[in-house]
Amino acid sequence: MLWSGWGDPAKAADLPEPLRKLLVDLLGLRPPETPAASFGEVRLPPVALSPLVLTELRGVVGADHVRFDDDTRIRHTRGKSTPDLIRMRAGDGSDAPDAVALPGSHEEVLEVLRLCAAHRVAVVPFGGGTSVVGGLVATRAGFAGVVALDLSRLNRLRSVDEESMIADLEPGMRAPQAERLLAGRGLTLGHFPQSYEYATLGGYAAARSSGQASAGYGRFDDMVAGLTVATPSGTLELGRAPKSAAGPDLRQLVLGSEGAFGVITSLRLRVRRAPAEKVYEGWRFASFAAGRTALRVLAQRGPLPTVLRLSDETETMAGLARPGELGGLDTDAGCLAIVGYEGDDAAARRESAASALAELGGVYLGAQPGESWAHGRYAAPYLRDSLLAAGATAETLETAGFWSNLPRLYDEVRRALHAELGSPLVMCHISHVYETGASLYFTVVTAQSGDPLGQWERAKRAAGEAIIGAGGTISHHHGVGRDHRDAYAEEIGELGVAVLRAVKDRLDPSGVLNPGVLIPSATASFR
């Protein structure tokens, strides 16, 4: 993974010239004055951990698995939000962990947590490092240092129960590796978020990920049958049945806890038969509102396609649903929907969904837009790097709400971004649908000011306030991290925060687990 950007450096793509020209015309883009820092120019703080702690860490995980060389520290610094990249491009490594520990078992994780609790060392669980909400930056104040707990050695497929269709997997396994191993048995998780190429299974669970095929395969939290969780207070072993009436569902308390309650050390995940057939197609609707109605009807009456995504007019015009063709401006009016079907019954569902979509005003565009979307589905983060280099801040934010509230959410977020950023390019799509509502996913592109971090921070705060004010959730699938923490506190209220804090105090009494993430500190005041 590129230390200062996204993905495989060999796959870096220049901005298509027509798009660059469009953005110059539209947004007044100008290349940044200072070039991006090189790897060697990144400024790291000195290692703050005491020799005693380092020695004890080595005693638990082995000398080879405690690292504090510059390379390792830089590669475990922050996540992959646009502000994260802007800071790294400026050579700012101030949030680097002091050391990286790589445990090899559940017991080693437990020991590391106990050790860090005893020494008041903050612990940041680290999977794929793809957080876009500041989920990998621990508060340093009050701690004797920060250790990144890299789970990449916990990367086994432990077993598969093909009768129950459950795979037992370790949290550090990357998603593509999981899919490869499962494909060997004709199985799939069916979970393909934008971060797919780098994300880990533990990260999916800790951050309540949702993938591009969520209409067909469900969200990641739907797939979790069981979890083993290491905490400073011991082990939680959760999930004996698909569903239970035995009390609150404690799995749902760990899912989305972002390393603040414990470290997931194994996952029992529902798997499905890998689909023999996959069809992706395009449909056009006259307006975002018309398309939204069509998606709602499919979600409420079925049959639900596997992939269902609707771009608004701006996103359609910019061609963002098909990153491979960006800049080849789509000049037809209306909104593009990508509709995909996977599985044995793909043909039957397609026939039935297609007739519903046509009835609801959709115009069938054939397979080409769908194939183009599928081809470019993981390309957008690469594009962001080129945009940054060209002087644009490109970032995404998202929310979800009930259907009747989506128009208000859409309007309020756009209004807030425009008010803060002047004339940004704001694109939106619906990409996850449910019977009662859906998510809205915004992509914002704006010309960088002289203070791009401050510029985006203000815009992001305004968008978050708009989301909360309009009754949406602060995140449908990115999570909370540090960046959404205050908005999240407003979303669940003081008593909700107090409940989470009570849980954290019980599982992590010294507060060393990912401090500053998810839950505001007890002394923070609410707006």
Add this chain to the structure above:
Amino acid sequence: MLWSGWGDPAKAADLPEPLRKLLVDLLGLRPPETPAASFGEVRLPPVALSPLVLTELRGVVGADHVRFDDDTRIRHTRGKSTPDLIRMRAGDGSDAPDAVALPGSHEEVLEVLRLCAAHRVAVVPFGGGTSVVGGLVATRAGFAGVVALDLSRLNRLRSVDEESMIADLEPGMRAPQAERLLAGRGLTLGHFPQSYEYATLGGYAAARSSGQASAGYGRFDDMVAGLTVATPSGTLELGRAPKSAAGPDLRQLVLGSEGAFGVITSLRLRVRRAPAEKVYEGWRFASFAAGRTALRVLAQRGPLPTVLRLSDETETMAGLARPGELGGLDTDAGCLAIVGYEGDDAAARRESAASALAELGGVYLGAQPGESWAHGRYAAPYLRDSLLAAGATAETLETAGFWSNLPRLYDEVRRALHAELGSPLVMCHISHVYETGASLYFTVVTAQSGDPLGQWERAKRAAGEAIIGAGGTISHHHGVGRDHRDAYAEEIGELGVAVLRAVKDRLDPSGVLNPGVLIPSATASFR
């Protein structure tokens, strides 16, 4: 509701003579020596609440809505488990609340909770009174009395959002009333548990109910879009979107909390279009194992019927799936499955499911068994009263597990019941299926010993230990209450219990909410 049994006394049904004869032959049934107590013979403890508390309660909810006459107290005593009925038939009213308060608003609930916390009065939230796991009996020790908080005045349909397909309802509304009001708009919840005729919506949520049509409509927890919860520490307002990545799902912490964390005062529930078509049919499988495989394949590959239920050989032979025909012994070999389809696409799903069932060895029996099941679906609890009167203890217990573990669960529970009860009649069915597993629902009939309560307590404990030992959950839809509390503690482990206790301590610092239910007291020791 009959105070000492189930349902409408006018619907009481005598035991069919062939069944009575069979049970006499099979189990050595003999009518009990002492007749059941009359209403006037029930012994109630004196009202323990101080005049000050009663005055303050009247100040909050109004004088008409604080009651402590014998009739009201008896009708709020315990729930509807067989031991509950045996105690009432013996005239034992020792668990009666001191008073019943009927709040008329969320604010009144909040005030009652604060008042009771201040005076250390235990509060038992009371909906339909249908708990079968001791969910309505508060610990008295350490408290200045017990108030049943009857939610029947909170019974409005507040609004319906037909675009989002969400109805905003109050917790005290009984399920049939909710269905009647929704039917007026062509809508349904689709939630039909055995307790349907008396259960309330708040009770469904607090106990994580699952209905007979769960394959088609989901469990009740799947239907909950939002909740308002009154606690002694304030109000929780949960649910801004169908799904969210903003932290742990706090709705899932309230669902299944059985009044130990707070009182649900409003529910935003997903609704569906009421089905125009309903078809229920019978299928026969050669064995429980063959039928289980068929259900599993339907659950994993689809299409899933709306109702899917498979009786084992014993239950099939006894005809329990068709209470209206009980005693008309089903002498064909094998296992009966009831398969139902509801909705616009019922015909298409039926065609597809029927061909899958036939391929998997099912023999189609036509509509008669399905219609018979549908006709008698709420009759079983009435039958229990007749069995009690005839000298039999009849009770149900249930669990759920992953598919590969179901045979072990089935065997271990039966073994435990047989070891404890001699030669009881143990019947079982699978009535809720998921991709990764299913529930097992056992009905046990045994001749009463001279100490029927002790006899069942031992059998129930043995069955619970078998369930936990075999890796199942202690309840798929009955809940925890007092009866499953210790097994539940084993299921989630000491740390899981500690997490729940931390949540309770934060929301209910004086511990007045349903004390003794769900969570063992802090000083209880684990086995």
